[in-house]
Amino acid sequence: MGRFNKHISVWVGSLIIIACVLLTGGVLVWQFNLFGKESKTTGVNFPTKTKLPKEAVSSGRIIGSEIIPVSIVKDYEKLKEFLIEKFLIENKICEGSENCKNSLEYEPDFYTIREDLNADGKEEVIVGLGLENTGRIGLLVDVGQGYKIVDWIDVELWMKSMELRKLPNKDYWSVVVKTGGGAGTGIAVEEMRVYTYINNRLKLTWRGYIEYNESEPNWRIVENTYYIHFIDIDRDGNIDIVQEGTEKEGKEYDERGNLIPAKETWVENVFKWNEKEKLFTKF
Ligand SMILES: [Ca+2]
Numbered sequence: 247m248g249r250f251n252k253h254i255s256v257w258v259g260s261l262i263i264i265a266c267v268l269l270t271g272g273v274l275v276w277q278f279n280l281f282g283k284e285s286k287t288t289g290v291n292f293p294t295k296t297k298l299p300k301e302a303v304s305s306g307r308i309i310g311s312e313i314i315p316v317s318i319v320k321d322y323e324k325l326k327e328f329l330i331e332k333f334l335i336e337n338k339i340c341e342g343s344e345n346c347k348n349s350l351e352y353e354p355d356f357y358t359i360r361e362d363l364n365a366d367g368k369e370e371v372i373v374g375l376g377l378e379n380t381g382r383i384g385l386l387v388d389v390g391q392g393y394k395i396v397d398w399i400d401v402e403l404w405m406k407s408m409e410l411r412k413l414p415n416k417d418y419w420s421v422v423v424k425t426g427g428g429a430g431t432g433i434a435v436e437e438m439r440v441y442t443y444i445n446n447r448l449k450l451t452w453r454g455y456i457e458y459n460e461s462e463p464n465w466r467i468v469e470n471t472y473y474i475h476f477i478d479i480d481r482d483g484n485i486d487i488v489q490e491g492t493e494k495e496g497k498e499y500d501e502r503g504n505l506i507p508a509k510e511t512w513v514e515n516v517f518k519w520n521e522k523e524k525l526f527t528k529f
């Protein structure tokens with residue numbers, strides 16, 4: 247009997263060990279799948295950095311080294327107010343005068359995009375400000391106790407819109423910005439600009455006209471209108487920028503106010519991503 251029991255014990259013991267091994271193995275495989283997959287879902291190949299590169303922090307483009315509290319950055323209205331104030335100080339507009347601020351000719355346009363651009367688990371904030379016939383695009387990064395402005399770029403014209411895209415490919419984020427202005431100078435333009443997020447900074451990688459109008463009475467009138475497409479025309483995996491449209495030049499308008507062109511040209515410009523230079527260059 248004793249011998250028989252011993253056999254059973256060995257048998258049961260072995261079963262328990264096998265069960266334990268299988269269970270542990272199963273848990274490990276499950277964990278690997280869970281966390282392995284999780285870290286791959288972002289599709290962003292930027293190294294995960296918790297510290298900013300030196301050049302980002304010491305850039306002359308920083309508008310003050312102060313840390314903006316999270317409570318301001320997270321609140322659209324508060325952040326807008328904060329950055330408008332910065333803009334006014336920077337440009338010496340309305341110094342100390344509340345009345346002046348209240349009487350600003352235009353209501354400012356303000357845009358925000360919140361996204362973890364470098365996949366380090368912390369959200370970056372891209373801001374766009376249109377004010378006083380000019381504009382700024384800014385990049386705010388989380389530095390622990392709050393945010394710092396690491397980019398504050400003059401876009402020269404009024405900021406009209408801003409959107410985030412995967413451009414030129416899944417490894418990059420780019421901000422596509424529309425700007426416009428120039429009334430009263432005889433030149434009116436609308437532009438598109440692409441700022442690509444590279445090494446925790448925003449880099450201007452393309453700019454082109456959507457409209458370019460020049461009007462010199464009794465001399466020369468130029469009316470250029472373009473459509474801009476983001477499309478991988480050569481199927482190399484990188485989105486290309488295609489700018490196509492008409493370039494008209496003339497001297498007078500018809501009774502409806504349309505330009506009578508002496509010269510009209512259809513143009514198609516293709517800009518391809520240059521990985522070495524990290525720019526879109528004309529093909
Ligand atoms: Ca981040």
Ligand SMILES: [Ca+2]
Pocket residue numbers: 477478479480481482483484485486518
């Ligand atoms: Ca392409």
